[in-house]
Amino acid sequence: MSKPDLRFSMPLASASAASPLPWLLISATALLVIGVVMIASASVDIAAQMTGNSFYFMTRQLIYAGLGCAVALGIANVPLAWWERSGWLMLGIGLAALVLVLTPFGHTVNGSTRWIPLGLFNVQVSEVTKICLIAYLAGYVVRRREELVHTWSGFLKPLLVLGLASTLLVMQPDFGATVVLMTAAMGMIFLSGVRLSRFMPLIGLTAVIGVLLVIFEPYRLKRVVSYLDPWQDQFNSGYQLTQSLIAFGRGEWTGLGLGNSVQKLFFLPEAHTDFIFAIIAEEFGLFGSLAVLVLFAVLVTVGFVIARLAERDGMPFAACFAYGLTLLVGLQAAINMGVSTGLLPTKGLTLPLVSYGGSSLLANCVIIGVLARIEMERQDLRQQKAEAGKGTRQGGARYVD
Amino acid sequence: MANSKPSTNVKQLLIAGLSAWRFGMVLGVFLLAVLAIAWRLVDLHVIDQEFLRQQGDVRTIRTETIDAHRGMIVDRHGEPLAVSTPVETVWANPREIDPQDPRLTPVARLLGLDERALRNRIRELGGREFIYVRRKIQPDLARQVLAVGLPGIYSRREYRRYYPAGEVTAHVVGFTNIDEWGQEGIELSFDNWLTGKVGLKRVLKDNRGRQIKDLNLVRDARPGRDITLSLDLRLQYLAYRELKAVVQAHGARGGTLVMLDVNTGEVLAMVNQNSYNPNDRSQISPESLRNKAITDLFEPGSTIKPLTVAAALESGLYRPESKIDTAPGFLRFGRFTIRDARNYGEMSLTDIIARSSNVGTSRIAAELGGDQLRDLLFRMGLGQATGVGFPGEAVGVLPSPARWRPVELATLSYGYGMSVNALQLAQAYMVIANGGIRYPLSLMRVDEPPQGERVLSESVSRQVRHMLQVAVENGTGRRARVALYESGGKTGTVHLVGSQGYEHDQYKAIFAGLAPVEDPRIVTVIAVDAPQGGEYYGGEVAAPVFSRVMGDALRLLNVRPALEADAMISAGSRPSGARG
Numbered sequence: 001m002s003k004p005d006l007r008f009s010m011p012l013a014s015a016s017a018a019s020p021l022p023w024l025l026i027s028a029t030a031l032l033v034i035g036v037v038m039i040a041s042a043s044v045d046i047a048a049q050m051t052g053n054s055f056y057f058m059t060r061q062l063i064y065a066g067l068g069c070a071v072a073l074g075i076a077n078v079p080l081a082w083w084e085r086s087g088w089l090m091l092g093i094g095l096a097a098l099v100l101v102l103t104p105f106g107h108t109v110n111g112s113t114r115w116i117p118l119g120l121f122n123v124q125v126s127e128v129t130k131i132c133l134i135a136y137l138a139g140y141v142v143r144r145r146e147e148l149v150h151t152w153s154g155f156l157k158p159l160l161v162l163g164l165a166s167t168l169l170v171m172q173p174d175f176g177a178t179v180v181l182m183t184a185a186m187g188m189i190f191l192s193g194v195r196l197s198r199f200m201p202l203i204g205l206t207a208v209i210g211v212l213l214v215i216f217e218p219y220r221l222k223r224v225v226s227y228l229d230p231w232q233d234q235f236n237s238g239y240q241l242t243q244s245l246i247a248f249g250r251g252e253w254t255g256l257g258l259g260n261s262v263q264k265l266f267f268l269p270e271a272h273t274d275f276i277f278a279i280i281a282e283e284f285g286l287f288g289s290l291a292v293l294v295l296f297a298v299l300v301t302v303g304f305v306i307a308r309l310a311e312r313d314g315m316p317f318a319a320c321f322a323y324g325l326t327l328l329v330g331l332q333a334a335i336n337m338g339v340s341t342g343l344l345p346t347k348g349l350t351l352p353l354v355s356y357g358g359s360s361l362l363a364n365c366v367i368i369g370v371l372a373r374i375e376m377e378r379q380d381l382r383q384q385k386a387e388a389g390k391g392t393r394q395g396g397a398r399y400v401d
Numbered sequence: 402m403a404n405s406k407p408s409t410n411v412k413q414l415l416i417a418g419l420s421a422w423r424f425g426m427v428l429g430v431f432l433l434a435v436l437a438i439a440w441r442l443v444d445l446h447v448i449d450q451e452f453l454r455q456q457g458d459v460r461t462i463r464t465e466t467i468d469a470h471r472g473m474i475v476d477r478h479g480e481p482l483a484v485s486t487p488v489e490t491v492w493a494n495p496r497e498i499d500p501q502d503p504r505l506t507p508v509a510r511l512l513g514l515d516e517r518a519l520r521n522r523i524r525e526l527g528g529r530e531f532i533y534v535r536r537k538i539q540p541d542l543a544r545q546v547l548a549v550g551l552p553g554i555y556s557r558r559e560y561r562r563y564y565p566a567g568e569v570t571a572h573v574v575g576f577t578n579i580d581e582w583g584q585e586g587i588e589l590s591f592d593n594w595l596t597g598k599v600g601l602k603r604v605l606k607d608n609r610g611r612q613i614k615d616l617n618l619v620r621d622a623r624p625g626r627d628i629t630l631s632l633d634l635r636l637q638y639l640a641y642r643e644l645k646a647v648v649q650a651h652g653a654r655g656g657t658l659v660m661l662d663v664n665t666g667e668v669l670a671m672v673n674q675n676s677y678n679p680n681d682r683s684q685i686s687p688e689s690l691r692n693k694a695i696t697d698l699f700e701p702g703s704t705i706k707p708l709t710v711a712a713a714l715e716s717g718l719y720r721p722e723s724k725i726d727t728a729p730g731f732l733r734f735g736r737f738t739i740r741d742a743r744n745y746g747e748m749s750l751t752d753i754i755a756r757s758s759n760v761g762t763s764r765i766a767a768e769l770g771g772d773q774l775r776d777l778l779f780r781m782g783l784g785q786a787t788g789v790g791f792p793g794e795a796v797g798v799l800p801s802p803a804r805w806r807p808v809e810l811a812t813l814s815y816g817y818g819m820s821v822n823a824l825q826l827a828q829a830y831m832v833i834a835n836g837g838i839r840y841p842l843s844l845m846r847v848d849e850p851p852q853g854e855r856v857l858s859e860s861v862s863r864q865v866r867h868m869l870q871v872a873v874e875n876g877t878g879r880r881a882r883v884a885l886y887e888s889g890g891k892t893g894t895v896h897l898v899g900s901q902g903y904e905h906d907q908y909k910a911i912f913a914g915l916a917p918v919e920d921p922r923i924v925t926v927i928a929v930d931a932p933q934g935g936e937y938y939g940g941e942v943a944a945p946v947f948s949r950v951m952g953d954a955l956r957l958l959n960v961r962p963a964l965e966a967d968a969m970i971s972a973g974s975r976p977s978g979a980r981g
Contacts, residue, residue: 190423190427191423191424193423231456245449245453248445249449249450249456250453251446252447252454262457265608267460267607281445286442286446286447289442290442293435297435308424330431334434334435338441342445
């Protein structure tokens with residue numbers, strides 16, 4: 001207890017001087033703007049063909065973006081205490097939405113029942129559920145930490161809840177969202193200090209479930225196989241991926257230029273939604289795709305820094321919540337880019353803040369709003385502590401490993 | 402969060418338990434993922450780039466043809482006779498169309514198609530990617546069809562052949578099929594010359610098959626070359642009008658008229674009855690497709706007599722005023738009797754032509770011998786191809802026996818036992834008209850002075866011309882007289898050949914002539930098949946056509962009229978009743 005062991009002191013030490021907040025907002029806004037522009041470019045022809053209005057998707061995304069900014073502002077004004085209090089409400093909403101979508105209220109597109117129609121637009125329930133369950137889990141981890149860390153039952157209880165949610169998600173089916181939610185939850189539990197040995201049976205179970213899914217739902221097996229060598233079956237199961245890879249190849253170093261993508265001309269399905277990263281890569285080349293990757297890296301790092309700072313400054317719920325939310329965004333972005341580049345099997349996942357889609361955009365705006373709120377509350381707390389007296393300062397963060 | 406005490410405990414525990422290595426590991430995994438994606442991006446953008454780009458090109462770059470339109474056919478003054486005009490062809494991709502789509506109704510209605518048949522076709526050919534819906538329609542109509550907005554309906558540019566002169570030039574020009582391949586006439590024989598060579602270009606196409614941009618030109622399109630015919634559309638119209646009139650007036654089966662420029666061998670007009678409209682071929686009978694002036698043979702009859710007389714003059718045994726005794730007006734060869742209209746007694750060669758004496762020419766031929774007569778006919782181009790390069794040309798028959806039977810020789814002298822087409826007959830008269838030179842005939846405009854071949858002496862041809870003039874002024878061809886011009890010509894009336902041999906009551910009325918006599922410019926041959934009613938002689942049916950056509954033609958060609966007006970006045974008072 002003599003000297004604090006600050007292995008990751010660099011960002012923390014400078015944090016008092018430079019707030020991570022601007023970085024969060026800059027990277028998120030940049031991605032949002034890139035998204036609107038690229039949706040305009042990628043969807044011009046498909047929108048004209050589907051609706052007769054070339055800017056149909058761009059206009060809608062612009063409206064969502066405005067709405068998203070308002071939502072982020074609103075959420076930034078919701079005290080963290082409310083989230084902490086509403087753990088059970090969140091769990092209720094999250095599970096209720098998952099059940100509701102499987103009733104006839106659900107809206108089916110391409111064989112997946114993922115949406116609940118709400119008049120003007122459809123809500124993708126997995127986006128709502130993800131945030132709700134992460135909020136619930138953050139509350140649980142903080143409330144039952146002792147139990148969680150030290151007993152199997154404390155470890156398994158949240159897993160049962162998550163397992164139920166995963167089952168409902170797979171029933172839609174929405175395998176991508178399941179993976180993102182489960183992995184983010186595991187990350188949170190891991191960060192809360194649970195021993196690694198507890199994860200072993202879970203990893204085994206996940207592997208068994210994965211194998212069973214591949215066996216009993218053969219289209220998944222097909223997808224898995226096609227991603228390993230998409231050129232084998234390039235006109236069938238490997239079609240989308242090969243078209244995506246061609247987009248990267250065409251982009252070369254600097255790309256074909258904004259609006260000059262060829263793959264968006266009905267070659268690459270979902271060009272303005274799940275595969276928008278490929279269109280960015282085609283129109284702006286290696287520099288463009290790396291820029292987007294760097295923006296996501298900045299966003300995720302800032303999210304982790306915010307979480308870590310909250311942790312240091314004695315805001316366990318905020319820290320846990322921030323870890324979970326950052327993991328959600330980071331995992332989804334990484335998986336989406338991994339899918340587009342052929343590193344991972346094809347899944348229907350959007351690129352956060354960039355892809356077209358109201359639910360996904362609003363959900364990510366909520367996440368940005370919550371992260372901003374956490375950082376603001378933390379700064380307020382520090383200020384209060386600083387004003388309260390210099391003596392209490394050393395009672396702040398102590399890291400003993 | 403029940404009370405503050407456990408809360409602080411938890412807080413402390415949390416802080417104690419939250420180790421930096423866990424945070425570092427999560428962040429590290431993330432950064433590793435970022436690095437993996439970054440490496441993959443470099444891999445795709447830079448290292449795999451060539452393979453991926455090539456794969457992309459395979460899917461997007463197509464080679465398209467560039468239209469090369471077919472050459473024009475024009476008359477000697479550049480008037481268009483066959484032109485390719487841009488039209489639109491509506492086609493469909495049945496894979497993209499639902500046969501039940503209600504929008505097929507307006508499409509079928511606009512195109513004048515049976516709606517049910519169209520739907521059935523789309524259903525039956527559902528596996529194909531291209532079917533014609535309606536070919537070669539007005540661009541405006543195609544726009545209306547596309548405006549219906551049915552996906553899978555497209556239109557593309559094609560060319561349609563139009564024949565502005567229609568039936569007037571139909572037989573010479575011919576026509577193409579819907580793919581613009583020559584089927585008849587000049588369109589067929591000069592198909593290679595007229596057909597353009599399509600170009601190739603590489604284009605970028607989207608996944609709907611629409612062209613995004615031109616990449617590069619592989620091969621330039623070479624448009625088809627034009628053809629300038631020797632026809633003069635004005636003379637062609639004129640000839641067509643007169644021929645049609647005479648065929649209708651006499652209820653004839655058909656007719657032919659050929660007009661040649663005697664100094665170049667160019668065909669100035671070539672018309673036939675019945676003709677057809679090449680722009681609307683739905684009602685065509687195959688019989689009317691023939692260019693009878695070249696493809697149909699007939700026995701030239703008395704129109705050969707001037708050639709027999711030319712052979713006589715050439716032999717040096719005769720002079721135009723040499724007397725031949727034709728009494729008693731017939732010649733008997735076994736069962737066969739050659740007759741004149743009446744017993745003319747002793748007559749000069751000029752009279753033999755003017756009155757068309759069969760006995761006279763038979764006597765001359767017997768004197769000359771068959772080989773000499775045949776040689777002259779052959780030199781005039783009979784029994785040989787004319788060389789105009791027209792599909793389906795009939796060469797005709799010029800007998801060449803080892804030993805001439807007297808009856809054979811006699812009938813040959815007045816144009817039986819041989820066959821010619823109208824163009825060959827015109828060619829023979831061209832030699833007489835231009836002073837004895839045989840020019841190769843041409844359906845193309847001749848711009849260089851043609852290489853002719855002398856086949857008859859100048860003096861003989863002049864003497865024969867004068868005989869022809871007498872025949873018109875004072876003989877069987879009086880109705881061929883041309884106002885203001887002096888003309889010469891010979892009538893002919895032959896029995897048509899039917900399935901049972903010669904038809905006794907069906908004739909072909911022929912007239913072959915030239916004008917002006919002193920310095921001939923054009924020759925014209927007219928043949929009318931099976932004129933009905935009272936008149937059937939060449940002098941009655943064909944000669945008046947000659948008169949009208951030549952008069953107008955010479956005026957159109959700005960030929961100076963003869964100044965001896967009194968000759969015409971006296972000509973008008975002469976008695977009629979000539980025979981062919």
